Amino acid sequence: MSFFIETLLGGLMTGMLYALVALGFVLIYKASGVFNFAQGAMVLFAALAMARFSEWIPGWLGIESLFLANLIAIVLTVVVMFVVAWLVERLALRHLVNQNEATLLMATLGITYVLDGVGQTIFGSDIYKIDVGMPKDPVIMLESMFEGGVLINKEDFIAAAIAAILVAALTLFFQKTPTGRALRAVADDHQAALSVGIPLDRIWVIVWCVAGITALVAGIIWGSKLGVQFSLSTVALRALPVVILGGLTSVPGAIIGGLIIGVGEKLSEVYLGHYVGGGIEIWFAYMLALVFLLFRPQGLFGEKIIDRV
Amino acid sequence: MSGRKIGDVILDLKNISLSFGGVKALTDISFDVREHEVRAIIGPNGAGKSSMLNVINGVYHPQEGEIIFRGQHRRDMDTHEAAEQGIARTFQNIALFKGMSVLDNIMTGRNLRMKSNLFLQALWIGPAQREELEHRKKVEEIIDFLEIQHIRKTPVGRLPYGLQKRVDLARALAMEPEVLLLDEPMAGMNVEEKQDMCRFILDVNDQFGTTIVLIEHDMGVVMDISDRVVVLDYGKKIGDGVPDEVRANPEVISAYLGASH
Numbered sequence: 001m002s003f004f005i006e007t008l009l010g011g012l013m014t015g016m017l018y019a020l021v022a023l024g025f026v027l028i029y030k031a032s033g034v035f036n037f038a039q040g041a042m043v044l045f046a047a048l049a050m051a052r053f054s055e056w057i058p059g060w061l062g063i064e065s066l067f068l069a070n071l072i073a074i075v076l077t078v079v080v081m082f083v084v085a086w087l088v089e090r091l092a093l094r095h096l097v098n099q100n101e102a103t104l105l106m107a108t109l110g111i112t113y114v115l116d117g118v119g120q121t122i123f124g125s126d127i128y129k130i131d132v133g134m135p136k137d138p139v140i141m142l143e144s145m146f147e148g149g150v151l152i153n154k155e156d157f158i159a160a161a162i163a164a165i166l167v168a169a170l171t172l173f174f175q176k177t178p179t180g181r182a183l184r185a186v187a188d189d190h191q192a193a194l195s196v197g198i199p200l201d202r203i204w205v206i207v208w209c210v211a212g213i214t215a216l217v218a219g220i221i222w223g224s225k226l227g228v229q230f231s232l233s234t235v236a237l238r239a240l241p242v243v244i245l246g247g248l249t250s251v252p253g254a255i256i257g258g259l260i261i262g263v264g265e266k267l268s269e270v271y272l273g274h275y276v277g278g279g280i281e282i283w284f285a286y287m288l289a290l291v292f293l294l295f296r297p298q299g300l301f302g303e304k305i306i307d308r309v
Numbered sequence: 310m311s312g313r314k315i316g317d318v319i320l321d322l323k324n325i326s327l328s329f330g331g332v333k334a335l336t337d338i339s340f341d342v343r344e345h346e347v348r349a350i351i352g353p354n355g356a357g358k359s360s361m362l363n364v365i366n367g368v369y370h371p372q373e374g375e376i377i378f379r380g381q382h383r384r385d386m387d388t389h390e391a392a393e394q395g396i397a398r399t400f401q402n403i404a405l406f407k408g409m410s411v412l413d414n415i416m417t418g419r420n421l422r423m424k425s426n427l428f429l430q431a432l433w434i435g436p437a438q439r440e441e442l443e444h445r446k447k448v449e450e451i452i453d454f455l456e457i458q459h460i461r462k463t464p465v466g467r468l469p470y471g472l473q474k475r476v477d478l479a480r481a482l483a484m485e486p487e488v489l490l491l492d493e494p495m496a497g498m499n500v501e502e503k504q505d506m507c508r509f510i511l512d513v514n515d516q517f518g519t520t521i522v523l524i525e526h527d528m529g530v531v532m533d534i535s536d537r538v539v540v541l542d543y544g545k546k547i548g549d550g551v552p553d554e555v556r557a558n559p560e561v562i563s564a565y566l567g568a569s570h
């Protein structure tokens with residue numbers, strides 16, 4: 001029993017991290033109707049910036065404290081992500097208002113390559129580490145309930161908590177604030193949004209900036225687990241099925257989708273893996289996404305696509 | 310009609326020409342709109358009525374001509390600027406935010422009047438909260454005015470066509486515009502809905518003093534509610550005046566009946 005719970009918890013925590021990346025997709029899609037292929041590249045870019053800044057800053061400023069150096073690095077990276085958002089709007093999106101979705105998707109593909117290239121040129125292409133001082137030691141919980149207790153990793157636990165807080169904050173922001181409302185309006189109809197005086201350019205900078213910040217959080221968490229390297233940008237590919245499952249337009253969908261996939265792949269690997277020779281974890285998410293595409297293309301929580309004839 | 314007084318020229322369009330590549334949508338069109346009046350633009354399909362509205366609203370930028378709005382001379386309009394200057398519009402093919410509730414849709418009309426910054430909004434404190442409540446009050450007035458209280462929380466995508474048109478109007482009204490552009494407000498409606506819409510348009514004009522520029526197909530309706538009418542055909546102006554003048558204009562008759570009288 002305790003093994004089952006360990007697997008379940010492990011799955012939930014991985015799922016939370018998937019959700020975090022998926023959230024970046026959902027945010028940009030909700031606010032601008034663009035499927036942002038560059039989300040993975042943004043995670044890598046943010047993580048690279050963060051890793052290198054925290055490495056350089058003690059030298060630049062002569063700061064000893066790891067905490068302070070990390071803090072400054074985070075602030076600097078947020079500024080960098082803001083500049084990225086601003087440039088994306090200025091150089092790409094502004095010229096593509098009212099173009100169809102495929103055009104915008106292609107533009108984000110282009111942005112992916114630019115970000116990958118520029119990021120590695122500025123920050124280097126080795127493997128770097130991010131150390132924000134998250135405790136790595138495992139703890140044993142619920143000893144009174146199960147024999148031997150449940151072993152969990154403190155780092156995963158904290159990461160999941162951070163992700164949950166971020167998600168809650170973003171949901172409130174989208175649903176409750178005028179800016180959130182303007183973001184949703186832009187997502188629905190550019191032309192109409194312009195006609196009521198919503199400034200498209202500013203909205204896009206805001207949303208790419210917010211997506212950049214979620215990318216940074218995802219980058220820090222994944223980066224401190226796995227190290228910062230090019231393969232980090234493929235984390236985004238893991239988030240694609242999450243988005244399909246949860247629905248492109250739903251923040252709660254991204255979270256629940258992430259959790260389902262995280263738990264699903266861990267449990268299926270452990271309990272079904274030996275029937276098919278293992279390796280389920282790698283394709284489980286994509287199979288699930290495929291099933292959803294066949295039967296419920298708008299995902300679990302996506303807005304129903306209603307077409308009038 | 311009522312006690313409203315038609316004032317000076319508020320919007321003056323001079324020699325507007327607009328083309329898309331080789332296609333001429335508008336050729337040398339001039340007309341003016343006076344404060345507080347109901348001004349209609351009519352004409353057969355493809356006459357350039359919607360293009361005209363899009364020029365006023367800044368969606369299209371004419372190659373030639375001048376737009377004078379409230380004494381300010383311009384080469385062309387910019388959508389955001391138009392909204393800021395008090396020009397609101399509705400759309401022929403309803404462009405509402407389908408996933409959002411009626412209330413949220415109308416609230417977006419208040420966007421330009423919201424002053425509190427992103428940070429305060431995010432924390433939902435102090436001025437931001439007070440501001441939201443004030444705007445909400447105004448929006449509720451408009452909801453009452455257009456008699457759509459019962460659908461306040463309904464996602465717009467689920468509403469029947471006639472009601473969507475009304476929400477579209479509500480959103481434009483929430484901007485408290487000086488000039489309201491209506492692109493075929495009665496297209497596709499049944500008789501009853503048309504009557505309601507007519508009543509709302511006249512009430513808006515009467516109670517808020519809003520200047521209205523509207524495009525309409527239905528000649529009967531136009532003649533009933535407009536003060537002055539511009540007639541376009543193939544991108545050219547063929548008539549301009551009070552409804553009775555326009556009705557008697559031989560060019561207008563032939564454009565509509567397709568025969569030389």
